[in-house]
Amino acid sequence: MRAFxxxxxxxxxxxxxxxAYLGALGGAGLLALSxxxxxxxxxLGVGSPRRLGTGAFPVITGFILAVLSLIVIAADxxxxxxxxxxxxxxxxxxxxxxxxFALTVGRIGLVPGAFLTVITASLPDPSLPxxxxxVLAASVSLACWALFIGLIGLPFAPFGGV
Amino acid sequence: xxxxxxxxxxxxxxxxPENLLYCFVGVFLGTFIGVLPGIGSMAAISMILPxxxxxxxxxxxxxxxxxxxxxxxxxxxxxxxxNIPGTPSSSITCIDGYPMARDGRAGIALFGSAVASFGGGIxxxxxxxxxxxxxxxxxxxxxxxxxxxxxLLGLVAASAxxxxxxxxxxxxxxxxxxxxxxxxxxxTGAERFTMGIPEMRDGVHLVIVAMGLFGVGELIVSxxxxxxxxxxxxxxxxxxxxxxxxxxxxxxxxxxxxxIGSFFGALPGTGQTVASxxxxxxxxxxxxxxxxxxxxxxxxxxxxxxxxxxxTQTAFIPTLTLGVPGSASMAxxxxxxxxxxxxxxxxxxxxxxxxxxxxxASFLIGNxxxxxxxxxxIGLWVRLLKIPYRYMYPTIIVLICIGVYSxxxxxxxxxxxxxxxWAGYLMRLFRFEPxxxxxxxxxxxxxxxxxxxxxLLSRGDATVFLTRPISGALIAITVLLLIYAxxxxxxxxxxxxxxxxxxxxxxxxxxxNKG
Numbered sequence: 292m293r294a295f296x297x298x299x300x301x302x303x304x305x306x307x308x309x310x311a312y313l314g315a316l317g318g319a320g321l322l323a324l325s326x327x328x329x330x331x332x333x334x335l336g337v338g339s340p341r342r343l344g345t346g347a348f349p350v351i352t353g354f355i356l357a358v359l360s361l362i363v364i365a366a367d368x369x370x371x372x373x374x375x376x377x378x379x380x381x382x383x384x385x386x387x388x389x390x391x392f393a394l395t396v397g398r399i400g401l402v403p404g405a406f407l408t409v410i411t412a413s414l415p416d417p418s419l420p421x422x423x424x425x426v427l428a429a430s431v432s433l434a435c436w437a438l439f440i441g442l443i444g445l446p447f448a449p450f451g452g453v
Numbered sequence: 454x455x456x457x458x459x460x461x462x463x464x465x466x467x468x469x470p471e472n473l474l475y476c477f478v479g480v481f482l483g484t485f486i487g488v489l490p491g492i493g494s495m496a497a498i499s500m501i502l503p504x505x506x507x508x509x510x511x512x513x514x515x516x517x518x519x520x521x522x523x524x525x526x527x528x529x530x531x532x533x534x535x536n537i538p539g540t541p542s543s544s545i546t547c548i549d550g551y552p553m554a555r556d557g558r559a560g561i562a563l564f565g566s567a568v569a570s571f572g573g574g575i576x577x578x579x580x581x582x583x584x585x586x587x588x589x590x591x592x593x594x595x596x597x598x599x600x601x602x603x604x605l606l607g608l609v610a611a612s613a614x615x616x617x618x619x620x621x622x623x624x625x626x627x628x629x630x631x632x633x634x635x636x637x638x639x640x641t642g643a644e645r646f647t648m649g650i651p652e653m654r655d656g657v658h659l660v661i662v663a664m665g666l667f668g669v670g671e672l673i674v675s676x677x678x679x680x681x682x683x684x685x686x687x688x689x690x691x692x693x694x695x696x697x698x699x700x701x702x703x704x705x706x707x708x709x710x711x712x713i714g715s716f717f718g719a720l721p722g723t724g725q726t727v728a729s730x731x732x733x734x735x736x737x738x739x740x741x742x743x744x745x746x747x748x749x750x751x752x753x754x755x756x757x758x759x760x761x762x763x764x765t766q767t768a769f770i771p772t773l774t775l776g777v778p779g780s781a782s783m784a785x786x787x788x789x790x791x792x793x794x795x796x797x798x799x800x801x802x803x804x805x806x807x808x809x810x811x812x813x814a815s816f817l818i819g820n821x822x823x824x825x826x827x828x829x830x831i832g833l834w835v836r837l838l839k840i841p842y843r844y845m846y847p848t849i850i851v852l853i854c855i856g857v858y859s860x861x862x863x864x865x866x867x868x869x870x871x872x873x874x875w876a877g878y879l880m881r882l883f884r885f886e887p888x889x890x891x892x893x894x895x896x897x898x899x900x901x902x903x904x905x906x907x908x909l910l911s912r913g914d915a916t917v918f919l920t921r922p923i924s925g926a927l928i929a930i931t932v933l934l935l936i937y938a939x940x941x942x943x944x945x946x947x948x949x950x951x952x953x954x955x956x957x958x959x960x961x962x963x964x965x966n967k968g
Contacts, residue, residue, distance in 0.1 A: 314883040317883030324628070325628075325631065328631050335645060340913030340914075340915065341909060341912050341913030342905075342909065345640075345641045345643040348904065353631055356624065356627045359623060362624075366620065367883075381676040386874065386875055389850070389853075389854060389871035390868070393868050393871070394864075397864055408850060409848070412847035412851075413846075431848050445855070447855075
């Protein structure tokens with residue numbers, strides 16, 4: 292597992308940084324979003340100039356956003372600079388950690404939920420051995436128990452479902 | 454006279470034991486979070502916001518403000534000791550602060566920056582106390598048409614002038630305005646874009662957007678940036694008291710820095726980063742000691758810190774008197790006020806004068822606390838920076854999860870935070886700024902309401918925005934600003950293409966933590 296992660300990291304380090312035209316992808320995403328709001332806004336009703344309807348503001352901003360994202364796409368496609376190198380491993384691990392918290396906290400309680408969240412977040416970090424991860428996760432989850440349930444009294448169940 | 458009376462009154466509010474306590478807690482937590490590399494004041498405020506919901510509005514605002522300038526100050530500790538700016542605006546402090554720390558003068562640099570922050574904060578506070586009431590009085594005559602124009606100007610200034618690509622900045626503002634419409638329409642009661650999900654009826658909570666875009670998004674970026682390890686070398690922070698010559702050297706730069714900082718802080722859109730960059734550049738031209746700039750000059754630490762902190766205070770002027778935030782942090786302040794049912798704007802000074810003057814006075818107390826707090830605690834911050842990041846970020850993730858979950862005790866909010874966190878990372882990757890998005894998101898509903906009112910009053914005639922004198926002038930300024938921003942961006946690109954060796958001298962030494 293560890294060797295695999297190290298190799299994955301190395302591949303990511305060595306890979307050539309992608310060109311900024313990836314930014315055009317961001318523009319395309321915004322364009323798609325603006326179309327959703329334009330269509331949805333028309334369905335909600337734009338009203339009259341005197342009495343702007345529920346859908347008017349989404350349609351107006353949607354149209355402006357559509358034009359701007361087309362400009363962004365055009366500009367980024369001509370851009371030849373190197374982009375920042377993405378860190379997809381951390382991207383996935385942090386997202387997964389939030390997902391683990393969302394899935395566990397109501398079912399098995401805050402303490403095991405926080406434990407698994409820490410393990411998930413630190414999983415791809417090769418600089419921390421498994422034992423260290425377990426110790427970190429145990430101390431964080433116990434500290435959360437003491438602080439958030441014991442001291443502040445947030446409505447969490449320490450173990451088990453709500 | 455009126456100002457003095459208001460300020461005296463505010464001092465009484467701020468000195469109430471509980472407000473004093475929240476000010477202290479805010480400053481302490483803000484500094485604590487600000488010191489952590491890769492997490493700026495934005496993430497700090499959004500992490501603290503859920504805690505303030507149980508407080509009375511004045512205490513909450515005092516605490517949020519404390520977190521804000523505490524985090525700004527904490528950011529400069531990380532930049533001086535490690536050359537990693539904790540907040541983007543403290544990247545200028547790195548230029549001279551880090552060489553000072555390397556020479557074994559870390560203690561003096563830290564103390565100097567605390568004193569400069571204090572001086573800047575006090576001057577910024579005075580500017581705010583003097584200017585805000587007048588501006589509010591002027592704005593009391595504004596109708597919806599003028600308001601719409603002010604908001605438009607604020608949004609364009611905040612997105613186009615700040616940094617990076619103006620087109621992308623405006624794109625993000627508009628995207629924020631658009632997504633701000635999700636939820637129930639306050640005017641008609643109709644649901645918009647909720648996809649039938651009951652949790653979406655109230656729209657996406659501001660804390661979720663901020664925590665996702667800034668907390669989670671910055672965290673993903675900072676994991677690799679901090680993989681190289683924590684603070685290694687021994688820091689000599691015992692010797693912290695500057696010599697008499699150093700005091701003298703700092704005095705004028707602090708005044709100049711505060712003046713420049715107060716000016717830029719009050720303008721919507723420019724904010725602390727521009728303030729400290731301009732102040733540093735000016736100081737480098739006028740200082741008698743200009744050759745040693747960049748090699749560890751104490752003036753080079755004092756100037757950006759004074760400018761940064763005075764801008765932090767004056768940024769509250771347009772935020773509270775016009776309801777137009779100049780930065781993403783100020784957008785959070787507005788969002789927090791609206792959660793209490795307080796509408797920021799010219800009426801705030803009349804209807805909630807206790808809150809306004811209490812806040813102003815709390816700046817004074819908070820800055821004193823910051824100074825007192827940081828002399829004994831420098832050792833603690835140094836030790837905090839020695840904790841490897843691999844222990845830090847999984848812990849922060851758990852804290853973020855607990856924070857957003859407790860907003861409504863609902864896991865749906867955690868899922869949304871995940872989505873916004875990923876979006877925040879992708880924005881940084883694709884070089885879109887998340888800050889204008891947040892500003893648009895907060896201001897969207899207000900802007901829509903003013904637009905609807907203005908159109909109703911003018912019987913559907915959109916030219917009213919151009920024909921009414923104040924709004925016409927504001928729209929004209931907006932257009933000029935837009936042209937200027939785009940033209941200067943084009944010029945910068947052409948110049949960069951012509952000569953690659955002309956590297957800007959006020960460029961940040963480490964750009965990994967752009968927020």
